[in-house]
Amino acid sequence: MAAVPAHRRRKRIAVTVLAALGCVSLIAGCARTIAGTPAAAERASTTDVAGLPAANGPSGPKPGVPDADLTVENSDGGPMDGLARNAVADVESYWSGVFPDTFGREFAPVEQYVSYDSSGSGVQLCGESTRGVANAFYCPPDDAIAWDRGELLPQLQNSFGPMAPVAVLAHEMGHAVQHRAGTVADNDPVIVFEQQADCFTGAFFRHVAEGNAEHFRISTGDGLNRIMGVLSFIRDAPGTSGFTADSAHGNAFDRVTAFQYGFSDGPGRCAEMDAADVERRTTQFPFWKHAQETDLPVDDEHLEAVRASLDEVFADSGTQPPKITTDGTPCPGTRPTPPATYCESTNTVSLDTAELQRIATPPVSSDANSGYGDFAAYAQVASRYALAVQKAAGLPLDDEAAGLRTACFVGSWSGVLVEDPIGRRNPVGTLRIAPGDVDEGVAALLGEDSLIAANIDGEQVPAGFARVEAFRSGFQDGSGACAAKYRS
Numbered sequence: 001m002a003a004v005p006a007h008r009r010r011k012r013i014a015v016t017v018l019a020a021l022g023c024v025s026l027i028a029g030c031a032r033t034i035a036g037t038p039a040a041a042e043r044a045s046t047t048d049v050a051g052l053p054a055a056n057g058p059s060g061p062k063p064g065v066p067d068a069d070l071t072v073e074n075s076d077g078g079p080m081d082g083l084a085r086n087a088v089a090d091v092e093s094y095w096s097g098v099f100p101d102t103f104g105r106e107f108a109p110v111e112q113y114v115s116y117d118s119s120g121s122g123v124q125l126c127g128e129s130t131r132g133v134a135n136a137f138y139c140p141p142d143d144a145i146a147w148d149r150g151e152l153l154p155q156l157q158n159s160f161g162p163m164a165p166v167a168v169l170a171h172e173m174g175h176a177v178q179h180r181a182g183t184v185a186d187n188d189p190v191i192v193f194e195q196q197a198d199c200f201t202g203a204f205f206r207h208v209a210e211g212n213a214e215h216f217r218i219s220t221g222d223g224l225n226r227i228m229g230v231l232s233f234i235r236d237a238p239g240t241s242g243f244t245a246d247s248a249h250g251n252a253f254d255r256v257t258a259f260q261y262g263f264s265d266g267p268g269r270c271a272e273m274d275a276a277d278v279e280r281r282t283t284q285f286p287f288w289k290h291a292q293e294t295d296l297p298v299d300d301e302h303l304e305a306v307r308a309s310l311d312e313v314f315a316d317s318g319t320q321p322p323k324i325t326t327d328g329t330p331c332p333g334t335r336p337t338p339p340a341t342y343c344e345s346t347n348t349v350s351l352d353t354a355e356l357q358r359i360a361t362p363p364v365s366s367d368a369n370s371g372y373g374d375f376a377a378y379a380q381v382a383s384r385y386a387l388a389v390q391k392a393a394g395l396p397l398d399d400e401a402a403g404l405r406t407a408c409f410v411g412s413w414s415g416v417l418v419e420d421p422i423g424r425r426n427p428v429g430t431l432r433i434a435p436g437d438v439d440e441g442v443a444a445l446l447g448e449d450s451l452i453a454a455n456i457d458g459e460q461v462p463a464g465f466a467r468v469e470a471f472r473s474g475f476q477d478g479s480g481a482c483a484a485k486y487r488s
């Protein structure tokens with residue numbers, strides 16, 4: 001996040017207050033609307049994942065199912081290739097089923113599946129050697145899907161479980177699908193290829209979540225949360241001669257959004273993704289590309305800036321601004337929910353500064369106890385403030401819908417911290433967010449220890465899918481629809 005320097009503040013606030021009041025009221029009509037906001041977001045519910053019941057349960061290979069009979073070139077016959085073979089077999093089977101209905105012709109099987117070990121001597125694909133290429137990719141001239149069994153897939157499996165390699169291979173198949181279906185043009189920006197491949201991945205994972213994949217299963221609760229969290233770690237380079245990683249896949253927020261579109265609405269929605277659609281969603285805010293992320297501290301000065309921006313954002317919602325304290329005063333009859341607790345009887349948000357500072361610490365791979373970054377910490381504070389907003393509106397604070405409304409209101413607050421030089425909308429207060437901040441928010445939402453989508457008792461909405469949808473709804477459309485959309 002960034003704090004606006006003092007000499008820039010006065011002018012900006014003078015310009016912004018009126019517009020801000022107009023934009024953040026609880027009247028739906030003044031919410032920001034975005035062309036192309038998907039029907040999927042409108043269907044969000046407190047109890048399901050795009051029509052499926054949210055539940056935790058086993059995710060991974062189905063036990064007792066014979067391995068797929070499919071040729072993988074250059075395989076070492078080991079367990080990693082076994083998992084990859086079953087994965088591409090299930091993905092190919094899915095597309096054989098839905099491709100004709102979606103695109104009006106038969107699905108031609110992929111010509112080659114190639115396994116290699118990036119630490120080995122390498123094989124030639126797309127005119128280059130795979131030596132040292134710890135990646136997975138689709139090569140259009142060879143019509144080949146290739147993966148590194150030596151480093152990439154085992155790393156993904158060890159870090160995120162066996163469905164992570166499946167997600168990577170489903171994404172690569174997404175590139176093969178778009179090549180066959182002609183849903184992208186050669187001169188489309190790479191982000192269009194990537195958003196569509198992520199969307200196709202989501203469509204396939206719905207098939208898995210419905211129990212229709214032969215070799216794999218995934219739960220709609222923790223299983224899907226994990227996969228959405230993995231997306232931002234997948235980086236390939238489709239259809240290019242180089243295998244280098246690049247940033248054109250979009251950030252985590254974009255990627256999870258594309259995945260959710262496919263999961264909710266199927267491959268037809270993915271096929272509609274073109275340069276205009278992607279441009280509208282991912283670059284509607286110039287900040288998306290240019291804002292610099294710097295991590296601000298959790299201290300009195302910045303907590304005060306958080307409070308001030310919340311007061312301003314929710315000024316005309318009828319909310320009595322809650323007091324924000326760090327003195328640890330207990331709230332009788334209320335279970336503490338560190339790092340932030342909302343005390344209904346005194347209308348106070350009390351903070352555990354040390355725990356917020358831990359959450360504000362950006363992730364360090366060597367430290368399992370590190371957090372997400374500054375925005376994730378500030379969003380915990382905003383989440384308890386959002387309970388005061390709901391209380392003022394006479395809404396219950398202790399059910400699951402309260403968790404979704406909380407995520408929606410936190411999203412709406414985040415959406416007005418965006419610097420928008422084009423002036424479609426004016427930012428509020430002195431805090432500004434960068435793309436990395438929204439990614440921190442998504443990571444925290446998909447984690448198990450966040451209040452951003454939790455009710456007053458700290459109980460998180462079970463489905464990360466629904467948490468992210470609610471946050472995005474507020475972020476993109478403003479607070480106007482939060483209460484109506486997430487009814488108790």
Ligand SMILES: [Zn+2]
Nearest residue numbers: 194197236238
């Ligand atoms: Zn890709």
